[in-house]
Amino acid sequence: MRVLVPFDAAEPKTRLSDVFDRRERAEFAYAMLEDVLEAVRESGEEPELLATAPLADERDFSVPVAVDDRPLSPAINDVLAGADEPVAVVMADLALARPIDLRRLVDVDEEVVAVPGRGGGTNALVIRHPEFRVDYHGVSFRDHREIAARIGAEFTAFDSHRLATDVDERSDLVELLLHGEGHAADWLDAAGFRLAETGGRVTVQRTDGSDSERLK
Ligand SMILES: Nc1nc2c(ncn2[C@@H]2O[C@H](COP(=O)(O)OP(=O)(O)OP(=O)(O)O)[C@@H](O)[C@H]2O)c(=O)[nH]1
Ligand SMILES: C[C@H](OP(=O)(O)O)C(=O)O
Structure with missing residues (x-):
């Protein structure tokens, strides 16, 4: 199985601009x-990075990197059109993903397996049907279900709190501080972010108060 990890290396995580500087x-x-x-590697698969631009500072994760500056869906669909084996697409912002979660996902033997993301997106896909093509952004989980129905492909939603947690917005950082164990959770901790109980849902705050300045 090929496992693609798309990555916007040019302008990542713009929806976190109210929390982090560039x-x-x-x-x-x-x-x-x-x-x-x-997590992909430890699940037993070999990840391939599909990036919009060369990685910053010549970073080297010891994975093959394909640079394609087209929008996400055409870039992925180009790979799908030429693939002669199953393809998985795993987003690069699933900071809670563990090897076991990914192993369970790729072991589901259906033609299209989709992990719903927070807010309507599709955090991961496993595609074994030759005609299936992606259509990301907007309510892409619903769109992917409809695309599968249109081509007569079996479609299964994969239920996983960890894989369903894509870190897009400030509120998603709560999940990372609570459940994360990897580099992103460590980075957040070192940057001074802590859980905050302010009534209602738990939020995150930066201990130096600089984020409340930014939010004004
Ligand atoms: N190859 C490729 N990857 C992309 C592109 N846009 C986003 N991604 C990646 O796709 C995944 C989901 O992206 P989003 O959450 O929609 O966008 P994002 O760039 O991470 O964040 P925002 O700027 O806040 O929307 C992440 O792994 C991104 O790095 C693109 O145009 N091409
Ligand atoms: C790529 C996009 O990600 P989101 O904007 O939902 O995080 C999607 O899953 O369709």
């Missing part, structure tokens, strides 16, 4: 990427 967004995105690549 340099921090990049550092955090690379920390999550490293977690995902390690």
